Amino acid sequence: MDASVKQRIETLIASSPIFVFMKGNKLMPQCGFSNNVVQILHSLGVPFETFDVLADMEIRQGIKDFSDWPTIPQVYVKGEFLGGSDILIEMYNSGELREKLEVALAS
Amino acid sequence: MVQPEQVREAIQKALPDAAVDVEDLTGGGDHLQVKVCSVAFAGQSRVQQHQMIYRALKDELASEAIHALALQTSTPA
Numbered sequence: 001m002d003a004s005v006k007q008r009i010e011t012l013i014a015s016s017p018i019f020v021f022m023k024g025n026k027l028m029p030q031c032g033f034s035n036n037v038v039q040i041l042h043s044l045g046v047p048f049e050t051f052d053v054l055a056d057m058e059i060r061q062g063i064k065d066f067s068d069w070p071t072i073p074q075v076y077v078k079g080e081f082l083g084g085s086d087i088l089i090e091m092y093n094s095g096e097l098r099e100k101l102e103v104a105l106a107s
Numbered sequence: 108m109v110q111p112e113q114v115r116e117a118i119q120k121a122l123p124d125a126a127v128d129v130e131d132l133t134g135g136g137d138h139l140q141v142k143v144c145s146v147a148f149a150g151q152s153r154v155q156q157h158q159m160i161y162r163a164l165k166d167e168l169a170s171e172a173i174h175a176l177a178l179q180t181s182t183p184a
Binding site for chain 1: 154
């Protein structure tokens with residue numbers, strides 16, 4: 001992967017404790033899976049930042065290589081890759097997500 | 108699009124013991140829900156478990172033959 005793309009991704013991930021690479025934005029998600037993640041984070045009432053991969057082909061491909069993960073959305077918490085929509089839903093339903101995010105935001 | 112059988116075979120090639128359940132969510136063959144149960148997932152994080160499946164389906168995902176893949180992974184009880 002291009003070093004400048006990697007650098008941009010690292011800067012984005014570091015810009016917020018909870019960072020989401022998604023299709024569309026918080027107000028207008030452009031994909032059902034991205035929408036799932038936004039709704040989950042909204043319902044937990046946690047602050048998060050997003051990046052619209054549809055607006056940037058470099059990041060759209062770059063983030064897949066960076067995370068070794070072929071799909072969007074992708075959620076990062078404190079610089080750690082947490083997962084995509086399926087994992088977020090599973091962790092939300094088990095209560096694990098709330099706990100994990102509370103710890104991340106408190107530290 | 109892909110046939111559910113192709114998906115099962117690709118996953119079982121990587122994880123021979125896996126029990127694989129493929130559901131075609133739209134009937135179009137490109138929005139799939141896949142449940143995989145394998146001992147190979149023991150001790151792996153969820154991210155690692157999903158990465159194992161994504162790797163097995165790399166070609167199908169890269170060509171967008173599979174557009175959407177909902178994944179659930181588990182280990183035998």
